[in-house]
Amino acid sequence: MYIILVYDVDEKRVSKMLKLCRRYLNWIQNSVFEGEITEVKLKELVHHASRIMDTECDSLIIFRTRQEKWLEKMVIGKEKNEISNMI
Amino acid sequence: MKKSYYLFNPGRMSRKDNTLKFTPVDEEGNEGVPKYIPVESVNNLFCFGSMDANSSLFNFLGKQQILVHFFDYYEHYTGSFFPKDYLLSGKVLIAQAEHYLQPEKRMSLATRFVEAAAFNMLKNLRYYDNRGKETGIQIEKIESYLNQIPFAETVDSLMGIEGNIRMSYYEAFDIIINEFEMGNRTMQPPSNEVNALISFVNMLCYTLCLDMIYHTQLNPTISFLHEPGERRFSLALDIAEVFKPVLVDRLIFSLLNKRQLSDADFDKNLQYCLLKESGKKTVIEAWEAKLNETIKHRSLKRSVSYKHLVKLECYKLVKHIMGVEEYKPFKAWW
Numbered sequence: 001m002y003i004i005l006v007y008d009v010d011e012k013r014v015s016k017m018l019k020l021c022r023r024y025l026n027w028i029q030n031s032v033f034e035g036e037i038t039e040v041k042l043k044e045l046v047h048h049a050s051r052i053m054d055t056e057c058d059s060l061i062i063f064r065t066r067q068e069k070w071l072e073k074m075v076i077g078k079e080k081n082e083i084s085n086m087i
Numbered sequence: 088m089k090k091s092y093y094l095f096n097p098g099r100m101s102r103k104d105n106t107l108k109f110t111p112v113d114e115e116g117n118e119g120v121p122k123y124i125p126v127e128s129v130n131n132l133f134c135f136g137s138m139d140a141n142s143s144l145f146n147f148l149g150k151q152q153i154l155v156h157f158f159d160y161y162e163h164y165t166g167s168f169f170p171k172d173y174l175l176s177g178k179v180l181i182a183q184a185e186h187y188l189q190p191e192k193r194m195s196l197a198t199r200f201v202e203a204a205a206f207n208m209l210k211n212l213r214y215y216d217n218r219g220k221e222t223g224i225q226i227e228k229i230e231s232y233l234n235q236i237p238f239a240e241t242v243d244s245l246m247g248i249e250g251n252i253r254m255s256y257y258e259a260f261d262i263i264i265n266e267f268e269m270g271n272r273t274m275q276p277p278s279n280e281v282n283a284l285i286s287f288v289n290m291l292c293y294t295l296c297l298d299m300i301y302h303t304q305l306n307p308t309i310s311f312l313h314e315p316g317e318r319r320f321s322l323a324l325d326i327a328e329v330f331k332p333v334l335v336d337r338l339i340f341s342l343l344n345k346r347q348l349s350d351a352d353f354d355k356n357l358q359y360c361l362l363k364e365s366g367k368k369t370v371i372e373a374w375e376a377k378l379n380e381t382i383k384h385r386s387l388k389r390s391v392s393y394k395h396l397v398k399l400e401c402y403k404l405v406k407h408i409m410g411v412e413e414y415k416p417f418k419a420w421w
Contacts, residue, residue, distance in 0.1 A: 019106075022104065023106040025125050025128075026123075027123060035125060036088055085092045085093060085375070086093045087098075087109055087111075
């Protein structure tokens with residue numbers, strides 16, 4: 001499964017959220033991540049995230065797609081982080 | 088699906104916030120923009136460039152069961168960081184050793200490896216024979232060598248037959264490959280483009296097999312066809328034997344015949360031939376794509392990737408060793 005994850009959390013919790021997401025997904029823009037993930041890993045991620053968040057005012061949105069090839073991605077302007085497994 | 092990461096640029100890999108952080112460093116020692124690698128998606132790391140790291144990183148990688156493979160400047164395999172075995176099984180280990188120690192049991196496994204390898208090679212040759220490349224002579228030669236296998240009494244004589252098969256097989260490379268000439272197989276150092284490619288992709292194949300063995304209960308140092316304790320983890324060499332024609336050779340044919348690689352991708356100074364960085368990247372991309380390709384598995388009745396096929400091979404070997412099911416090596420059926 002390929003997902004895009006965006007979050008909007010209070011400034012106090014933003015860095016925790018960032019650090020958590022970095023473990024599972026590729027950072028592409030402020031508070032936006034994408035990457036290949038398994039069902040179980042996603043559950044794990046959501047579980048950890050919900051413990052950081054204050055569900056009264058924070059939000060986390062996940063867009064999922066079966067495979068990366070079903071996702072058309074357009075970048076306008078500077079691409080902040082190119083995803084590649086060759087570094 | 089976990090991915091392999093290939094590190095070409097020099098830099099520092101470190102543990103940061105329970106994930107991996109890579110900081111590239113240029114020639115003057117200036118640090119570039121750090122890149123975070125999601126640790127949960129890492130299967131293994133291949134280090135081609137120079138990497139700085141400290142023990143806390145390796146402790147972390149060990150905990151995450153991530154293997155790191157190192158290669159020197161000439162892209163020769165130099166070794167692996169092999170985390171503590173997490174799938175330990177004394178039973179399998181003892182049975183594996185027993186299969187090595189008893190000559191008949193060892194021969195029966197070794198024979199299967201050679202037969203499957205030859206079968207897969209013949210598949211490749213026949214494929215090209217049907218497409219107008221005259222490989223009939225080599226096919227006949229290999230078939231006659233195959234008939235000698237039942238008469239081989241020792242593993243050494245079996246290895247001899249295997250060598251002969253491979254030599255006839257490599258003879259066909261010049262017929263199959265359009266633009267480049269291979270001539271004789273030379274390894275240290277490779278003398279031309281085709282040899283350089285074979286060495287590089289073979290090495291990727293060995294490390295793949297090693298990776299898969301790590302994720303099973305098998306011990307990578309006890310092998311059957313190759314003599315254990317020689318060179319590297321020799322069980323990986325045994326398993327690679329079966330897959331080399333399917334994964335490595337087909338990839339090389341298509342890379343060269345579709346002109347994905349050209350003269351400009353090779354460095355031919357100093358009388359030998361090496362892949363340039365651009366070439367390496369093309370090869371690795373194609374290799375990754377190949378591994379993720381799926382085929383319909385006949386007995387499992389579902390699609391499996393080539394990568395997973397190698398792991399299934401390890402499972403079959405475990406079953407054979409434990410006496411659950413006879414080992415039937417992978418033979419390309421299409």
